[in-house]
Amino acid sequence: MITLLTLLPILGGLLVLIFGRTREMARLISALFGFTGLILSLLFWYAFSPNLPGMQFTEWYYGWAPKLGIEYHVGVDGLGVLMLVLSALLVVMSLAASWRNENLGRVYFALILFLEAGLFGTFTALNFVHWFLYWELSLIPAFFLVRLWGGPLRARAANQFFLYTMVGSVALLLAFLGIFLATNTFDFVELTRMAHSGRLQLELANNLPWLRGGTVAPLLFWAAFLGFAVKTPVVPFHTWLPATYAEAPSETTMLLTGAMSKMGVYGFLRILLPIFPQEMQHFMKPLLWLAVATIVLPAFAAWAQKDLKRTFAYSSINHLGYCVLGVCVAAQLTGDSPHLAAERAAALTGVLLQIFSHGLTAATLFWFIALLERRTGGIRGVEEFGGLRRVVPVFCGLMGIAIFASLGLPGLNGFPGEFLIFKGSFPLAAVASSVSVLGLLLTAIFLLTVIQKVFSGPVNPQWEAMPDLTTTERVALFPAIALMFVLGFYPQLITGMVHGTVMQWIAGGGL
């Protein structure tokens, strides 16, 4: 089943390339496959049994290259299902956003579908090599999407994005080669089991005696960390992000921020936390402060931006910082105290909620930017608007909802996740969480500044004739906005689905 799901977008992409003679045809085919992917992923959600531990819907073939530890092993747990649904949803949203953008043609739609395949593969693969393949595969369409359809500085941004991510990936690959040399396996499940029983450490120490009097495990950990830190991104490895998000077409940025940045967090949850538990504990202090820096610095920087896309790009880093914070505190050793274990569960559940809700919110915000850009011909400076609420009230109202979701207003999707993360992290790391709370304030400051400068004040005469959202656009946006409310009022929709997975993480079983 998972194989089918992963191959489907590739097939779709090829069909778009072959039959998408006209733009209409191309987008129709891609929409068809996008929706099929969404429906299939929702079927997974529906069929998933949240109370069972371990992976579900697994497929396992030994035959690929067993001598090298390369096996075809796929499966999903709560995290995987969540990511599948999120990616499929975001692809559909991104396609909807690019529906009427005449610049984006056949190849664009095909690349989006290829990207979706990469995402699906990354979120389901359980063997490192197989996983890494998709991890890199998703990068290629993303590169071309930025390179071919981006803004004026697209070449520079795309190169920076690609190279930077590549550096991280190479480090990650080296780390796993080291692990393979020591343990002879690439399988995540197997490695997690070994890490949990302490055998992994032993094997690393025995089989890789490269460092005299020490183990290479910390080195491998930091190498793997680098890979995810660049992708997520964690300060100070984030400098590629604002440029890339700003230069990429907004329809692509939706996917970059919504789904691709989640690959990093996914890596933290699927690989760093289960496979390197001791290292996570050992380096918790520096990791925590990196997380705090990821929350606070970009929030400050966002306020200083003059470009709406850069503002939201920094806000995106800030929101992912909460995820990193949650993951870091969840690594803490809590001994036998069931009380503290519950705090870890809260933090991890919060991270999962935050992943989904940030994906939804950020993508929606960039969707609005795309709509705005199409109306202004690409102008999106914070200072270049004013009084839009009078000209395009529906646009401003709906975007306002998304903005408030982003700043964590209760009743919208941002709040439950942030609350759970803080609820979990405060007892485990009081000082770091107290500093991080500053991020919430700064988010409010810069988002409200955006509203103040763009929506309020006297009308800028340049935009007096700007058309409001069309009925089609309203209908297209409605499900996204509605979902924000649904998740705000009923987060159990997600927490109920992932709680078995979280329980297993807490128990230390990892996967």
Added chain:
Amino acid sequence: MSPTPWIVRVLWLIPALPMLAAGFSALMPKSQRRASATLAIGSMSVSLVLALIAFAEALSHPARQVVNFPWMQFGTQWVSLGWLLDPLAAVMLVMVTFVGLLIFIYSLGYMAHDDNFTRFFCFLSLFAGAMLGVVIANSLLLLFMCWEVVGLTSYLLIGFWFHRPAAAAAAKKAFVTTRVGDLGLLLGMVWLYAQSGTLLFYDHSAGCLEPGAIGGLGAHLTVGGMAVSTAIGLLIFCGAVGKSGQVPLHVWLPDAMEGPTPVSALIHAATMVAAGVYLMARVYPLMTGGALAVVAWVGAITALFAACIAVAQNDIKRILAYSTVSQLGYMMLGLGVGGVAVGMFHLITHAFFKSLLFLGAGSVIHGCTEEQDIRNMGGLRKYMPITFLTYASGMLALCGFPLFAGFWSKDEILHSAHGWGLSRGPFYLGAIGALLTAFYMTRQVYYVFFGERRVPAATVTPSEVAAHAVNAEEIEPVVAAGRPGEVCEPAHAHESPGVMTGPLVILGIFAALLGFVGTPAWPWFQSFLEGQPLTWDPARFTTEGLLPLMVVSSLIVFAGLGLGWWFYGRKPIERATDPDVLERIAPGVFRALANRLYVDEFYEWTVIALTRFASAFADWLDRWILGGAVHLVAWCVLGLSWIDAGVDKYAVNGGFDAACRDVAGSGRLLSRFQNGRVQNYLRVIGAALVVLAVVLLLWERRG
């Protein structure tokens, strides 16, 4: 356990109905004015009826009743939410729904001509719903959630006339300032959650406000030897400071007067700002002596501080705003020194008379073509008698004139402060504040209602002119008679329509009489809240030194009124441009007070400047240091590749090329021999033959 009565089970409907109304009216097109207003007022009326039923239920069963439900799951645990009905909640429910309903009705008239009438009622309903949610929440989390939504609607309503830059800025300021406090509340909340394992206030003796949890909290010590419960209490108090406009987070409240006047009445008098006080009342069991001392001092300082500033303001709504800040200080003081009932009593009476005053001010503004500067009013007594009478009732209640509502509630606060064991300071601060309250209200009333109508001259500040200019070109909807920007002729001043004066009259009656529910002789209110038996005992006046204190406080009020009359009422103010009497006496002090003691400027130059600097710094760090480091690495790699390219080009390729060149050169050299002349070849062959022959012959000879 007895089954939960139906009213408790459906208590959630009270906040849900206005919220649903808001949701529906958000989806309505702008033109559905009547439907939207009907929906809002209808839902609010149903809520009021339900609230009254709940009140009756609380009267008959004063014991606390809760309904809890699980909300979301993490690991093995659930985050639970719930609602509760106890006397405290019941009183607030009735107050909020009642005052809210009156303000809704009043808004029908006040906002009648506004373009965004539909939106206004949508926001108003959402606001009321969220506030009611705060009231019935049985979980600090649910309370916090509704609290934030209250903040949101306050933001939307303050910035309702969003095309005015001042309104947009004020809205942002309100949200951000209160959010500063909310961060403390959030931290306090997660700390409380971590310590007690639940955020439910009451959960069949497992809640965080019940003795088990409280005992545990008090036993733990944290930094500096402070009990954990004190620390948590102070953090929660941060939230209340933000929302209730206590010093030092009071700065947003006066600016919030940029919103439409009913909003000022609803939010900044009756409900939202009261939410902070209500929060403290709700978590009162958590508060230890140390935390309460902080609350009392902050309250007392706020009470005096804001009263001082109110003396020198000229905007009718700003005076009321500072008076609100000051009265909220009294409530906090009451909570700190006297307990829940003392603070809540003042909250309830204040809600009535302050919303009355705001609505009265709205009526004045409405009848006076958008004029807000009291120097440009005067003599309105004749044109708007109902407004004047009701306003006077509210003013006397606010001043604490004997027998009016404010008298009883304020007196109780002062009495508690007087009897406070730790310090007399708050009492003296409060007393001076009371004097100033009477003084500035008298000043305002004389300016607005007495004397002759003053024609506005150049006293209008440029910013107000700008605001009016915007209004003029944008069909400012609020105006019933006359157009803004015109000179406000006496003839134009008129009484407001019945839909506006009706609520005024009702509120006026309450402002006068409400105090009698909590007199020392018959403390119905206090005993209801505290669940004690009610007795009629006039002797309480004479015991506990109550009577002398009452006399003293009455004297203070009379002194304030007298001073006001002496300065402003003795000689009618002639011209709008005349400097204020106080300004003539002490220009420096007056100017400082008129500029709100430069608190805003202070923040502008410290906190905000610091934040701006940090933001610029973070941006700089990103662009030049972190980005620079990445670029440095990139340049290093590029440099290496240049070196490598050089080696390739000049060493490796160069050697190869040279060899090739040599081969080609020798080929060229040799090709000279092949000149195409057959006979040359032949000659060479011949010569070679000869040479060969000679060599062979010689070879043979040797061999």
Added chain:
Amino acid sequence: MTPLAGCLLVSALLFSVGLAGALTRRSAILVLAGIELMLNAANLNFIAFWRFGPHPEALTGVIFVIFSIAVAAAEAAVGLALILAIYRHAHTSDVSEITEMQG
């Protein structure tokens, strides 16, 4: 002087005449004629060494020369045909002007 020596002398002279003609003449036909002369000098040597050699009874020399003459005839035919073709192409038979094979 033995008959062999006389024959060899004659053939040497003949060869020298042929060589001189082939090297100095400009007309391709005459160069060809020179070559033929040298060839015949070689033939003469064959006959001489056969006649005055140790086994005159075996007719090896005669047969060799007959072959050689036949080949020379064919060669002359091909050579003349080539010269004709070159003449037709370059309108000259002067070998010093035909330098197209220059390297």
